Amino acid sequence: MRTRVEVISADAELVRAVTAASRWRVHSAFRHAVNFRDEAGQIWTMGARQMVDGPHAARLDLDNLDELGLETGDPFDVSRVVNFDRSLSWMPAAAAMPDASAVRELERAIAALPAPEEGPFAKAAAFALAERRRAFADSPPAELINRATALVGLGTGLTPSGDDFLAGYAFVCAQLAPEHPALAAVAAAVDASATTDVSQLMIRNALLGRAAQPLHRLLSALSDRDGVHDAVLAVAAIGHHSGVDLLSGVLAALNGLTTKGTR
């Protein structure tokens, strides 16, 4: 009998979902990660060993998920293929508010990142993105929903840049300022305007203060003032430009939260 693939670590919610119903279907398959949809329509991700922990995700003890030979639409009986017995449970730590000088350090670290290579579509969307990000960050509360809506789904990738920005922003607010009006606005915007399934999942998790582990690590690095540079690099390494877009959202939110008297 074929040996089951060991799970290194997994979001406790994913383990609960598998226990309830383990017959999934492949939503989209990549070399280092495969997204699945369960019977209730919920999306879950299984990544290779080197991928990061995060909400709705599990890391398998494999270099490469090609070995599983999965294609979109394939049925996947989770409990027959993977073994959670020795899996670690991923639980991100809660963060504390960093001070303004830490945010300046973050700003410098982000500014030092090399700009990701951009195709013509990304360039075409870049101007709109920059404008709309600024508009959202500077928005009066009444305008927040419209300005968030203008960002949902904007840009390239499986998680478009506008979504990554909103996820970074919402994640910081959910962690550090749960009453922030931007949270309700982003929630309403993502409900009202469609984006990719994977992106929706990312934003909905961010609204609950849950994100890929490097973002949690970044918040603790900022409040501890230790390892900020490395933490920024780890976030920037997510996706092609998702990481950089997430960082722009994190920075915009922290700037708003740590600059007194502007709101």
Added chain:
Amino acid sequence: MTTTTLIKPNTYIDSVSLMSISTKANALPGVRQAFCAMGTAMNKEVLDGLGLTNDGITAATPGDLLLVLVTEGTTDADETMRAMEELLVRKPRSGQEDQATYRSITAAAGGRPAANLAVISVNGTFAAGQAHEALDAGLNVMMFSDNVSVDDEIALKRKAHDSGLLMMGPDCGTAILGGVGLCFANKVRRGSIGIVGASGTGSQEMSVRVHDFGAGVSQLIGTGGRDLSQQIGGIMALDAIDLLDADPETRVLVVVSKPPADSVAETILDRLAQSEKPSVVCFLGASDALIALGAAKGVAVFNRTKPAALAAVVASGVDESTLDLHPLNWPLIEEVRAKLAPGQRFIRGIFGGGTLCDESMFLAMEKYDNVYSNLRAGDFKLTGKDVSREHTFLDFGEDEFTNGKPHPMIDPSNRIQRFLQEAADPETGVIVLDFELGYASNPDPVGVMIPAIRQAKADAAAAGRHLEVLAYVLGTEEDPQGYDSQVAQLADAGVTWASSSTNTGLLAREFVWKGDNA
């Protein structure tokens, strides 16, 4: 000008692939602009703003992939769209008629009785089991996988030895068998020099230098980096020497390795001394005692790759006087020394190839006492997280850097941050970079680094400093990336390039030499 659109329902492409597809599509003949994005409302709005929308795009959902092509009037737009669509298809591994997919190595061996070699590149946890299966099926094995235990390695190598088979690896990155390059191999001329390599980039360097000096390689047999350790005892290296000794096409025997265990080094030298064929050994960083031991046994032992390759080439019958030996360019060294400020004293080596890093580091250690590296132990050990100290050599192929990232020979981008960090340090005299060409390496390793090099040079100039970047491209003009075009990119960005791994180390240490005032 023609605009063509194609909507692929429920098609998900990750953003890294999307970027690559977009870049390739824009390079297709006759393409003015190619767009590739998910069909979200906001993306449709951007396309509308560019005047590129139509009913199909308007109706697309966020789960659909939009392909939009703007082509020149004379271009066959449909044909070009088909070419763009082709880019989306993940290349099937069994796309040709003479290829087939089998569920196990035993099944493959049964279905392909003429096959005699299995390349194993699976997770280390499963690799030993697969290799046993292959050996039991009578196949030679090249194991690219690492993270295999020493006990497993010994068991596999003993089994292969008893069965008269090769067990190359674990962690064997390079081999050229019967003219076929496997994994990280370069395209080199066939000839009469047989190489046994216990180090990946060391073997590549040896084969490329042999090619450059006009000779060729009969076979390059990799052993895996641990083969010459005390525990393994050189089981595979000794078998490989036996094979090459008996091979009529091989007239010269070459062994290349990082420093081996003393007793194993002696065993290897004894075995080579028994052969009637001339033998050349390159043990990088070899002590004078080891070199003398080789001489006593009639085996030429070198501690650098280039002189070892030259000795092998000459032993194969090439007339040394006809060769360009690429002597050190002293006017260049003087020119660089003159550009560096007194405070720019240190070498910062940021390597993708472990043996290349070793060779430059050993050459620096011959001249300087303050050489730090993630490859060294004790007081001179640095980890990947440490900032550089004085002369620093980092091998980015080590696990601490590759954890969660592809090997830098496949994706050199993870060296970029470190490069920029070193470039900003006013004590940096020279930054040394290596780029490996060959079958499995990055398609444009130099190109990935060029924007960072240009930026760093501009930043240094703005700060009133000269930034010296020294690069080495390991490859031949026959490699798929093209040696000349890679070097041309370096020259265009103002990078000094070295002609060999040995010269790289020598140039770097001379550039920053401050004479007696150091």
